[in-house]
Amino acid sequence: MPNEKLADVSATNDVERIEAPITWKAYFMCAFAAFGGIYFGYDSGYINGVKAMPYFVRQQTGMPYPAEGESDEGFVLESWRDSLITSILSAGTFFGAIIAGDLADFIGRRLTIIAGCLVFMVGVILQTASTGLGLLVAGRLIAGFGVGFVSAIIILYMSECSPRKIRGAIVSGYQFAITIGLLLASCVDYATQDRDDTGSYRIPIAIQMLWALMLGIGIAFLPESPRYFVKRGKLDNAASVLSRLRGQPIESDYVQHELAEIVANHEYELQVVPQGSYWSSWANCFNGSLWKPSSNLRRTILGTSMQMMQQWTGVNFIFYFGTSFFTQLGTISNPFFISLITTLVNVCSTPISFWTIERFGRRPLLIWGALGMLVCEFLVAIMGTADGDNPNTVKAMISFICIYIFFFASTWGPGAWVVIGEVFPLPIRSRGVALSTSSNWLWNCIITVITPYLVGSDKGNLGAKVFFLWGALCTACFVYAYFLVPETKGLSLEQVDKMLEETTPRNSSRWVPHTTFASELGLTEKGTLAPEIVEDIERKGSVV
Numbered sequence: 001m002p003n004e005k006l007a008d009v010s011a012t013n014d015v016e017r018i019e020a021p022i023t024w025k026a027y028f029m030c031a032f033a034a035f036g037g038i039y040f041g042y043d044s045g046y047i048n049g050v051k052a053m054p055y056f057v058r059q060q061t062g063m064p065y066p067a068e069g070e071s072d073e074g075f076v077l078e079s080w081r082d083s084l085i086t087s088i089l090s091a092g093t094f095f096g097a098i099i100a101g102d103l104a105d106f107i108g109r110r111l112t113i114i115a116g117c118l119v120f121m122v123g124v125i126l127q128t129a130s131t132g133l134g135l136l137v138a139g140r141l142i143a144g145f146g147v148g149f150v151s152a153i154i155i156l157y158m159s160e161c162s163p164r165k166i167r168g169a170i171v172s173g174y175q176f177a178i179t180i181g182l183l184l185a186s187c188v189d190y191a192t193q194d195r196d197d198t199g200s201y202r203i204p205i206a207i208q209m210l211w212a213l214m215l216g217i218g219i220a221f222l223p224e225s226p227r228y229f230v231k232r233g234k235l236d237n238a239a240s241v242l243s244r245l246r247g248q249p250i251e252s253d254y255v256q257h258e259l260a261e262i263v264a265n266h267e268y269e270l271q272v273v274p275q276g277s278y279w280s281s282w283a284n285c286f287n288g289s290l291w292k293p294s295s296n297l298r299r300t301i302l303g304t305s306m307q308m309m310q311q312w313t314g315v316n317f318i319f320y321f322g323t324s325f326f327t328q329l330g331t332i333s334n335p336f337f338i339s340l341i342t343t344l345v346n347v348c349s350t351p352i353s354f355w356t357i358e359r360f361g362r363r364p365l366l367i368w369g370a371l372g373m374l375v376c377e378f379l380v381a382i383m384g385t386a387d388g389d390n391p392n393t394v395k396a397m398i399s400f401i402c403i404y405i406f407f408f409a410s411t412w413g414p415g416a417w418v419v420i421g422e423v424f425p426l427p428i429r430s431r432g433v434a435l436s437t438s439s440n441w442l443w444n445c446i447i448t449v450i451t452p453y454l455v456g457s458d459k460g461n462l463g464a465k466v467f468f469l470w471g472a473l474c475t476a477c478f479v480y481a482y483f484l485v486p487e488t489k490g491l492s493l494e495q496v497d498k499m500l501e502e503t504t505p506r507n508s509s510r511w512v513p514h515t516t517f518a519s520e521l522g523l524t525e526k527g528t529l530a531p532e533i534v535e536d537i538e539r540k541g542s543v544v
Contacts, residue, residue, distance in 0.1 A: 009235075009263065010256035011529040013519035018261045018492060020246035020254035022163045027170075029245060030162045032218055034173035036113065036154040039120065039211030040147055041181025045343065046204040047086055047140075048320050049189025049336060051077055055200045060133060079456035081133065083449050086320055088137050090445030092123075092144020094438045097152040099145070101434025109157040109225045109430075116149025117216035121209050128206045131198065143208075144441075150215070152437035156430055159421030160225040161245055164492045168357040171421055172350070172414035179347040179409060181211070182319055186343040190336050227426055227493075230262050233541015235534065238262070257518075260529040262426075264517035265494035267533050269425040275540060285428050285435060293486065294500035296428055302484065303420040303436030309477045310416040311443035313373055314470030315408045318342055318401065321451055338398060345402045349409035361489040361509060362415050363481065369411020370478035376404035377471035384464020397464065412477070416440075422488045422496050482506075 012018065020026075050056055054065055057077060077085070096116070103112040123143025130136040154174060162170040188204045195203075223245060229238035239259050243250045246258070273284050273296065288295025317325070322342060326335035357365060380397050387393040424432035453459045455466050487509040488496050495513045503511045522530035 008526075008531075009260045009529045009534055010253055010527060011260035011264070011516070011518035011523050012253075012257045012527070013516050013523065015495070015513035015516055017253070017257055018494075018516060019164055019258050020248045020252070022166060023247040025247050026163060026245055027166065029222055030158055030170050031173055032222065033113075033154055033158050033161075034170065034177045035211075035218065036150045036215050037174040037177025037179075038181040038184070039208055039215060040151050041178035042185045042211055043089065043120075043143060043147055043181070043208055044178075044316075045182035045185030045319055046189060046208070047089070048322060048339065049186060049193060050201045050204055051082060051085065052335065053189070053193050053200045055196055055198075059131070059198075079452040079459045082321075082452040082456070084137060085133075085140070086452075087445045087448035089140045089144040089147070090441045090448055092141040093148035093151065093441040094144075094445060096145035096148020097434050097438035097441055098148075100149040100152045100437075101431040103149070104153050104156060104228070104430040104434070105231065108228055109153050109160070110219055110222065112153045113150055113157065113219050114216045116146045116153070117212040118146070119143075119149065120146025120212045122146075124205060124208045124212070128202050146212070148437070148441060151441075152434045153430075155417055155421045155437065156433045157225055159433075159493065160227040160429075161223075163246075164495075165490060166358065167422070168362065168414075168418045168489065169354040171418045172353045172357055174417055175353070175409075175414035176347075176350040179343070179350045179413075183340075183343045183347045186336075186340045190340055193336055226259070227262055227266075227429070230259075230266055230537065231426055231541070233538040235259065235263065235538060260518045261492065261494050261516055263537050264521045264529060264533060265497060266426045267521060267537055268517055269427050269497070270540060273427060275427070281428070282431060285431055293504060294497070296425070296432075299423050299425075299500070300428075300432055300435060302423055302486075303432055304439035305480065306416050306419055306485070307436050307440035308443045309480055310412050311440060311447055312470075312473035312477060313370075313408055313412055314377065314447075314467075314473060315405065315413075316444060316447060317451055317466070317470065318405065319346075320448055321455065325455060341398075342402060342405055345405045346409045346413075349406040350413060352410040353414040356410065357414060357418060358489060361487045362419055363485050363487040363505075363509060365411040366415045366419075366481035366485055367478065369407050369415070370474055370481055372407035373404050373412070374471050374474035374478060376400045376407065377467045377474055380404070381464055381467035381471060384467065388464050419485065419488065422491075422493060423486070423500070425497055426493075487511075 057063065058065060060077060060081060100112055103115065120143050123139045123146060126139030126142060127136055130139060155171060158171050158174065159167060185204065188207060192200045192203050223241040226238040226241040229241060239250050239255060242255045242259055246255060248255050273287055284296055285300045286297045288297045290297060292298060322339045326338050380400050383393050383397050420433055420436040454462050484505055486500060486505040491499060494517055499508060499511045518529050521533055524530060
């Protein structure tokens, strides 16, 4: 679309014609980005098995192998070492996610993801080369920066590119890819666990580079986010990208109407919160009243607390420390196999959300998912505390842990990622999603630091009692979802803005679109967006 024609962007007041019909091409282009979840999941999951490998434990601690017939209950990493190795990745991802919020506005969503892949591969090389604690920790810290880049911006990219009617399913695919990564990590760990050389841990570590290469190369062939180009004032590029994503010619009314709605919404948001300096652009994330659902402050709190709550469910206790936990129970002959089963349940349960999140919505899934998880967690805690030495009781505990994982994987796992990609307005979206993702990693880091001290045999030694803690936190998740999470199903990102202005979370499911931003800001008699709006957006195009 040449620049001289941008003053005549066709617009509409019909809320049903602001987006083109879904095509398979558009679906697969958006879905590929979800592949980023594989290396996020794999990197999070491989360490669970590696920390319990006999060769790795001996190498890190200097302890001799247990004699034949001797219990290996105490043959585990010390709590401080376990905590450091696991949590240092999350520390890197926290800072990586925040930095990515800036990079995504400066160099674009795609290039930020590619940069994350490159940084991640540097970290993997260092981990693979390690034979001691220092280099391993340094490699996991650097890899964490790369994971932070990707985990924040993949959600942003998919939310901005996906058709509204399948956006929840597309973003849920990211969580599904995470579970695939966790499963692949468990399989590789299971295959190498008995090697009596450095290959036992180096093979699982080195394989990660494959996922980063596939994502980095693949994303390079996908289009940039149209909303990024609108934010930069490059409306001709935005129109071209929309044409490619929606499978329609640039002159199509569908492409024109969607572009007009994105432009009009961005103009509206800039009127509400004017642009300023770099630092004021970050401060804008915290503008507005705490009691107003549509304020930037309320949205930022919603995004960051949503990711905090996802970590509070306690599911990463199973995926990070499950193998060690099952070993400490003392009644399980093959903890690696049990860990593999829990990961397989996670994988098989997540695709259910592809349908349910668009059929029933985000809000019901989060409410009922929290309820299911808290019941299972309290049951596991009670059984383990009352009769934890009974092998039959332990089998029942594992069964309820699997049911608990089912509830997480089909509700809070994908649901939390979907919501944070939908609730922020364009001027602060990249930073809002970055802050939300960094909150996920901050709480991930906190939990991975303290958990070994809670359950370690040389520290708190809570054992199954730790599930009382996770159950209590899931109760908080249930209350949180009921009172604070809005329903965003079937709405464009621009319509979500309007919904948050006109309703409350508890009533949001009954809200329906009734006008467009383009019609509110001004349509000409020819049915085009007012030229001064287009000119203003092009003039104000900015990275902040």
